[in-house]
Amino acid sequence: MFRWIQTRKWLPDVFIGAIFALGLGIADYVIQGRNALYASLLFGVSFFFFREYPYIGIGFVLLGGVATVLLAVAPTVAGFGIAFLLLLAAAFGRRVWSLGLLAAAIVSGLVLAHYAAYQTTLSTQFFGISIYNNSGRGWLFTFLSIGIIGVSGFAWLLGGFLMEFLAQRNASKERDIVQRHNLRTMLEMAEQNQRFRIASDINDMVLERVSAMLTLTDGARYAARIDADVAPRTLDRLAELIREAQGEIRRLYDMLNRSVQVAAAPPNLNDLELLAVQLRQDGYNTTVNHQGQRFALIPSAELALYRIVFDAVENVKQHAALGCDIDIDLIWSENGLQVLVKDNGIQAGSPAEGLDDSAESLIRADLESLTQEVDGPGIRGMRERAALFQGSVEAHTVPGIGFTLNAIFPSIDHYRTAS
Amino acid sequence: MASRIRVGLLFGNRQIREGRRLLLGTQPDFDLVYEGSDGALAVDELLGYNLDVVLVDNRLQNLSGLQTIQRFLRRHSGGRSHLPAFVLTGPFGSPEMELQAIRAGAIGTVTEEDSAQAVIDRVRRAGDSREVVDTGLVNQILANQGVLAGSNQRWLLRLTELPADEQRVLVAIGECIPFEEISNSTGLSIKRVNESLNSMQQRLGLATRHQLYVALFESGVLGS
Numbered sequence: 001m002f003r004w005i006q007t008r009k010w011l012p013d014v015f016i017g018a019i020f021a022l023g024l025g026i027a028d029y030v031i032q033g034r035n036a037l038y039a040s041l042l043f044g045v046s047f048f049f050f051r052e053y054p055y056i057g058i059g060f061v062l063l064g065g066v067a068t069v070l071l072a073v074a075p076t077v078a079g080f081g082i083a084f085l086l087l088l089a090a091a092f093g094r095r096v097w098s099l100g101l102l103a104a105a106i107v108s109g110l111v112l113a114h115y116a117a118y119q120t121t122l123s124t125q126f127f128g129i130s131i132y133n134n135s136g137r138g139w140l141f142t143f144l145s146i147g148i149i150g151v152s153g154f155a156w157l158l159g160g161f162l163m164e165f166l167a168q169r170n171a172s173k174e175r176d177i178v179q180r181h182n183l184r185t186m187l188e189m190a191e192q193n194q195r196f197r198i199a200s201d202i203n204d205m206v207l208e209r210v211s212a213m214l215t216l217t218d219g220a221r222y223a224a225r226i227d228a229d230v231a232p233r234t235l236d237r238l239a240e241l242i243r244e245a246q247g248e249i250r251r252l253y254d255m256l257n258r259s260v261q262v263a264a265a266p267p268n269l270n271d272l273e274l275l276a277v278q279l280r281q282d283g284y285n286t287t288v289n290h291q292g293q294r295f296a297l298i299p300s301a302e303l304a305l306y307r308i309v310f311d312a313v314e315n316v317k318q319h320a321a322l323g324c325d326i327d328i329d330l331i332w333s334e335n336g337l338q339v340l341v342k343d344n345g346i347q348a349g350s351p352a353e354g355l356d357d358s359a360e361s362l363i364r365a366d367l368e369s370l371t372q373e374v375d376g377p378g379i380r381g382m383r384e385r386a387a388l389f390q391g392s393v394e395a396h397t398v399p400g401i402g403f404t405l406n407a408i409f410p411s412i413d414h415y416r417t418a419s
Numbered sequence: 420m421a422s423r424i425r426v427g428l429l430f431g432n433r434q435i436r437e438g439r440r441l442l443l444g445t446q447p448d449f450d451l452v453y454e455g456s457d458g459a460l461a462v463d464e465l466l467g468y469n470l471d472v473v474l475v476d477n478r479l480q481n482l483s484g485l486q487t488i489q490r491f492l493r494r495h496s497g498g499r500s501h502l503p504a505f506v507l508t509g510p511f512g513s514p515e516m517e518l519q520a521i522r523a524g525a526i527g528t529v530t531e532e533d534s535a536q537a538v539i540d541r542v543r544r545a546g547d548s549r550e551v552v553d554t555g556l557v558n559q560i561l562a563n564q565g566v567l568a569g570s571n572q573r574w575l576l577r578l579t580e581l582p583a584d585e586q587r588v589l590v591a592i593g594e595c596i597p598f599e600e601i602s603n604s605t606g607l608s609i610k611r612v613n614e615s616l617n618s619m620q621q622r623l624g625l626a627t628r629h630q631l632y633v634a635l636f637e638s639g640v641l642g643s
Contacts, residue, residue: 208478211510211531212434218535219441226445234441241434 065108090159320345458482
């Protein structure tokens with residue numbers, strides 16, 4: 001939670017929560033007085049947590065319902081605002097939590113409906129409707145219950161629809177990005193193949209010149225023993241051939257140097273976004289975050305960093321369940337850089353494997369994460385790459401969650417470049 | 420006076436050919452009687468020069484060196500004319516190239532990686548009227564290229580159609596009896612043994628002893 005506060009990810013949540021708490025709270029205050037405002041504030045706070053800590057959000061929804069009953073107020077306007085929270089949770093939250101929130105909203109709503117219909121301390125007039133007898137209360141309860149369930153369910157379904165819509169739109173955008181990248185790569189490959197063919201032709205020409213030089217020299221060596229005049233004649237021919245060969249080598253040199261400039265550039269840190277797109281297409285919810293002031297590095301340093309991240313996510317793909325979250329964080333300081341690749345592969349778990357969450361198993365996992373050093377060819381390769389830039393790589397299992405790779409480059413600014 | 424070797428040079432590049440002419444021209448027993456650069460033309464005109472050896476560069480005009488050798492032998496072998504021995508040359512040597520050269524009908528290769536003296540020696544050996552197969556070298560090439568004894572049953576089927584004399588020579592070869600002793604073991608004269616081998620080559624559509632050796636190896640008669 002500390003990191004959540006530090007990264008200011010809560011700012012938009014606070015904004016939404018404040019709008020609901022104040023906007024709807026004021027409406028409740030105007031209609032029912034101070035007690036209704038208190039209940040509204042509790043509902044509003046649930047907005048504050050719903051995205052990062054949905055269980056706390058659900059707690060506040062239930063608390064708001066209880067407060068409404070205890071403070072003896074009629075169902076509040078903010079209470080109906082929970083429907084909007086449900087919509088957001090279904091659209092952006094995890095399915096399990098949005099279902100939890102739906103259940104909490106319905107339970108709270110039904111409690112409130114029951115309270116409003118049968119609690120005698122309330123006025124016999126409920127929002128202008130006279131309740132004369134038990135039958136009337138029953139109708140009121142039924143009407144409120146159907147309304148609450150209907151509104152909550154509709155909001156939840158609408159949220160799900162919104163989520164699908166956004167996912168489809170993003171997928172389409174990401175497909176375009178990948179397609180553009182593939183086309184660019186294909187063009188570069190075609191161009192490169194063309195250059196290889198030309199380089200191969202030039203190489204053949206050079207080889208032929210060298211063959212001629214060699215055979216002429218061999219021939220002249222033998223022939224000069226018999227006729228000394230052969231030597232100067234052959235030297236003239238050789239000079240001519242060497243000049244021709246040098247011309248061909250020059251063409252080859254120009255061609256290779258140009259191809260280095262034009263050919264597909266090695267991947268750099270900007271390509272992490274594309275990597276994330278591809279991972280998302282593969283079914284991993286991947287994010288890339290830069291924190292702090294990023295600075296440009298020389299291509300080899302960026303390539304090494306990209307490669308470390310690439311290898312780390314490949315490792316996640318091998319070991320973690322499909323659909324897990326992968327967070328790639330690059331934390332820039334004045335001189336250094338920390339690269340974190342975190343996944344929640346254990347938490348997401350494979351349904352087939354199941355999760356062993358017994359106390360014994362959790363303790364064992366804790367101990368293993370503290371005592372066992374992660375090693376293997378993959379991690380050794382990453383360490384070697386990091387060492388080239390005075391960096392180090394550590395990897396460890398986070399019990400019950402997943403795996404975290406931590407690469408630290410304390411003096412990466414030595415490899416800073418202006419461009 | 421030792422017999423002179425009539426040599427032809429077939430090189431696509433004029434300067435490389437000139438270098439080889441300078442080198443081989445120094446040898447008193449060599450007569451350089453033919454020079455050409457066009458493979459297709461050479462197929463037609465080589466026979467008229469009564470050559471003993473043709474040094475063929477793989478980089479020719481119109482045809483490659485291998486194609487030129489193949490076409491020439493396909494067109495002219497089996498007749499009464501004296502056919503030259505072909506030595507394939509090129510910038511680099513490799514077991515693959517050696518095998519391709521033998522299959523095409525060359526008796527071997529010499530490359531620019533070899534010394535000038537090696538080129539002279541190779542041409543002189545090729546000019547020897549009797550083609551001698553360096554079995555150790557050919558076996559090494561076959562092993563290097565992964566060619567297994569008995570890997571081509573097509574040869575075996577054709578070998579079963581040989582007449583009795585040739586079958587006897589074949590059996591002696593299969594028993595690894597040295598060439599000099601085949602005559603004794605089969606009771607055939609040396610001339611007859613040679614004729615049997617020539618006939619065997621013709622029946623199998625082969626032009627050189629090297630090709631025959633590879634065919635016998637692939638049929639399983641040798642090397643098993």
